[in-house]
Amino acid sequence: MSETILVIGSSGQIGTELVEELRNQFGNDKVIASDIKEPQNVQNGPFEVLDILNKEQLLKIVEKHNVKEIYLLAALLSATAEKNPEFAWELNMNSLFNVLNLAKDGIIKKIFWPSSIAVFGPTTPRENTPQYTIMEPSTVYGISKQAGERWCEYYNEKYGVDVRSIRYPGLIGYKSLPGGGTTDYAVDIFHQAIKHQKYECFLNKSTRLPMMYMADAIKATIQIMQAPSENIKIRSSYNLAGISFNPEDISSEIKKYIPSFSISYKEDFRQKIADSWPQSIDDTNSKKDWNWYPEYNLESMSADMIKNLKNIVT
Numbered sequence: 001m002s003e004t005i006l007v008i009g010s011s012g013q014i015g016t017e018l019v020e021e022l023r024n025q026f027g028n029d030k031v032i033a034s035d036i037k038e039p040q041n042v043q044n045g046p047f048e049v050l051d052i053l054n055k056e057q058l059l060k061i062v063e064k065h066n067v068k069e070i071y072l073l074a075a076l077l078s079a080t081a082e083k084n085p086e087f088a089w090e091l092n093m094n095s096l097f098n099v100l101n102l103a104k105d106g107i108i109k110k111i112f113w114p115s116s117i118a119v120f121g122p123t124t125p126r127e128n129t130p131q132y133t134i135m136e137p138s139t140v141y142g143i144s145k146q147a148g149e150r151w152c153e154y155y156n157e158k159y160g161v162d163v164r165s166i167r168y169p170g171l172i173g174y175k176s177l178p179g180g181g182t183t184d185y186a187v188d189i190f191h192q193a194i195k196h197q198k199y200e201c202f203l204n205k206s207t208r209l210p211m212m213y214m215a216d217a218i219k220a221t222i223q224i225m226q227a228p229s230e231n232i233k234i235r236s237s238y239n240l241a242g243i244s245f246n247p248e249d250i251s252s253e254i255k256k257y258i259p260s261f262s263i264s265y266k267e268d269f270r271q272k273i274a275d276s277w278p279q280s281i282d283d284t285n286s287k288k289d290w291n292w293y294p295e296y297n298l299e300s301m302s303a304d305m306i307k308n309l310k311n312i313v314t
């Protein structure tokens, strides 16, 4: 049987779009989607129900489909993790160990595991945050991502595991809804603008955060996995930058298309999480090592979101 790719957590915000693009590039039958819950949209290819914490079930699926590459996306995100810290730690860490150990045992060849800008904390320089800097995350999500990065590097150095990782900024797309992160507002604002011409934002107007359009994130994910192994010099996780903006900036952009749109602000617990994160990211290493460049800026991303969402949101 020919080798396949397994995406774990495929029904989520990133998985939905990543599976589609991987199938475009490698063929529908080459990409096995899997999630603890059934997908909402019809997907043109194999799907398996998988709880990533169940090692036996994971091994069975890997053997059944001759899986050689895994994209591990299942996780509890920043806002949800704060509500259930112990479970977040269990899911975010044990999912990673289950996959890293498959590679250590020689059963699979390559892993993609995403980290996040949440690995940084209040003591990190916030502007143009360097690849190597102070990292004292203050959220359980950030702590789990930072520990995950250390384990990825450790498995690469000790056991030669080919694991590749990106510190995603907040991701914005129209094909799927976000799953409980602090940057979710930047997706919801488009939906509410089209439906109700107004939005109440849970972050204050000047909260500038690093973000990226989903098309760029998917491009980066597949690009880092396709790069020759010797080009991947960082085995913890690469900084990745797209667009930095605050709620006021995005609201002004939306007003160009929907002049009656208005935004109001009511901070909640996510403000404190956002205040501990960088405002912009230095991704020189990604550019140098595997030729990363983003295609979308705030203007082109907003135009594309509105054009596509107008056909979807009613």
Ligand code: NAD
Residues within 6 Å of the ligand: 008, 009, 010, 011, 012, 013, 014, 015, 034, 035, 036, 037, 050, 051, 052, 053, 072, 073, 074, 075, 076, 077, 091, 114, 115, 116, 117, 167, 168, 169, 170, 171, 172, 177, 178, 179, 180, 181, 183
């Ligand atoms: P999401 O919450 O939208 O999707 C996660 C998926 O994992 C869901 O479909 C969920 O059903 C599934 N899942 C949960 N528990 C599972 C289990 N036990 N077994 C199998 N599947 C399970 O998340 P996302 O936004 O797609 O994020 C994917 C990855 O990218 C995560 O590691 C996240 O930390 C990281 N990330 C995302 C962002 C972002 O802005 N979306 C930013 C930084 C990092």
